[in-house]
Amino acid sequence: MKSAVLAIDFGTSNSAAAVLVDGQPRRLAIEATADTLPTAVFFPADRGPMRVGAAAGQALIDGDEGRYMRALKSILGTSLFHEPRQIGGRRRTLSEIVTAFLRHVKHQAEAQAGMVFSRVLSGRPVHFHSADPARDARAEGDLRACYAAAGFETVDFLFEPEAAAQTRRGQSPQGEIGLIVDIGGGTSDFSVFREARGRIEILASHGIRLGGTDFDQEVSVAHVMPLLGLGGTLRRSLGDGVLPVPNAIYRELATWAKIAFLYARDTERFVDDLLKHATDPQAITRLRDVIYDHLGHELAFAVERGKIAANAQGVRTAIDLAFVERGLRAPITAGSLNASLAVFSPPLRAAMYETLVQAEVSPGQIGSVILVGGSSLMGLVRREVQMVCPTARLEHADAFTAVVDGLALATAEH
Structure with a gap:
């Protein structure tokens, strides 16, 4: 019997996770009771643990010393994604940060669903980069590698607008x-x-x-x-x-x-x-x-x-x-x-x-x-x-x- 597949919408501004239960999508509250999680992280200057989502935004609002980061998806497929930088007290790449974010989503989804997910179906834009097939392929490769590093054994992708179209079954003549x-x-x-x-x-x-x-x-x-x-x-x-x-x-x-x-x-x-x-x-x-x-x-x-x-x-x-x-x-x-x-x-x-x-x-x-x-x-x-x-x-x-x-x-x- 196949294990359940976790659906993840890894967005530039917000992310979400869901699983199919009795033929219907069940959104998983990966941020308290919310359906979505801000795609943001915060690294405290004192080398404390990475904060994710609303907690990252709250740290920024509170004026905590550290590094706030958002819109990491837009860096996929660029050399900057693999370039080490001093962040949160040590040198990190954006690839490592995205991996840590996805690992957090996986952990929260598993806690909510009460099961372990080894397979993921992730949304992706039709083109990460307009009119640049090579960079577009690198971007998907970058994201696939991050999912694998986050603990998923099988990673599949579906274009985001095609995913949204699936919700229209029975909604139109x-x-x-x-x-x-x-x-x-x-x-x-x-x-x-x-x-x-x-x-x-x-x-x-x-x-x-x-x-x-x-x-x-x-x-x-x-x-x-x-x-x-x-x-x-x-x-x-x-x-x-x-x-x-x-x-x-x-x-x-x-x-x-x-x-x-x-x-x-x-x-x-x-x-x-x-x-x-x-x-x-x-x-x-x-x-x-x-x-x-x-x-x-x-x-x-x-x-x-x-x-x-x-x-x-x-x-x-x-x-x-x-x-x-x-x-x-x-x-x-x-x-x-x-x-x-x-x-x-x-x-x-x-x-x-x-x-x-x-x-x-x-x-x-x-x-x-x-x-x-x-x-x-x-x-x-x-x-x-x-x-x-x-x-x-x-x-x-x-x-x-x-x-x-x-x-x-x-x-x-x-």
Whole structure:
């Protein structure tokens, strides 16, 4: 008799686990009583044990000394994934950290289910990296190796939008063609499917490396980073005139996966030099404080909250930056949010059209579009979907658990 297969949705922002029980997915509370676990870790400076999920976020909020890390999935397939760095009192690779995270998920799932899992069916994006098959293959190889190191003997993968499509059994008219639009933290994935005699037939799947963390980055660069000196000028050390403030550090500070690596002495020296030559020393002082006080992740969380508020309320609000400087706020409106995200409209639209082309169906043949993933709640996504498939019904799946539920259903065939 085959052992049960654990379904794991290892996400850029959140992860989840489930098992199939009597033909139905049963989500496992791998974080207290929650269905999902933030994909985040914290390494205390005193070399204490790694904290995972909400505990990692709480350590950051409490101001504990240490290294907070999030969005590790986006590093899969890159050389950075295997590069040793000083983290939590010793040299570690991101591969070791992801392995430790998955080992934690396995342990928690086993405790909840009361059984040992040696087999895993993991979700994966259609493409970890757009238009780079070699790096894409390395990314899956990296993740497979982490699962194996975490204690799984058999590791299988299923595209995340195809997993989400499994939850549509019996939800649509027989023979109707649907489109899954899964916008996660790091990728956007699409599947065209058709329900036929109680089974889900996948007609085509496609994806691009674009997700909620990219949305956060552009919102941060447009609204927050100018308050830290982006777009400013520097006095020349020799001669007259000014030079633009380099923008690379701001891009990295606005990128979830890179924030932790800015907390280094060479970055501090760089910022000190910027301050020495700044024509707007107040703005660069804020940047210095963020780097020296390790406030980058607090900044990113504030941007994320501001993005969600502006998207949901459709009115003027502000990103609260009082933790950087008393009373500091970055205004954000639905209009300024849309303007900062406008650059993503063409690639999202093109990816949906490409999926339809691969499936050999026209937009008019799509009866329903199902939105999956936390970032699918953005107004930008809804507008692009309606532009591509104007006659389709627009439905919302459970944004954060549709993939893991579908993976659990798919374990019946593994």
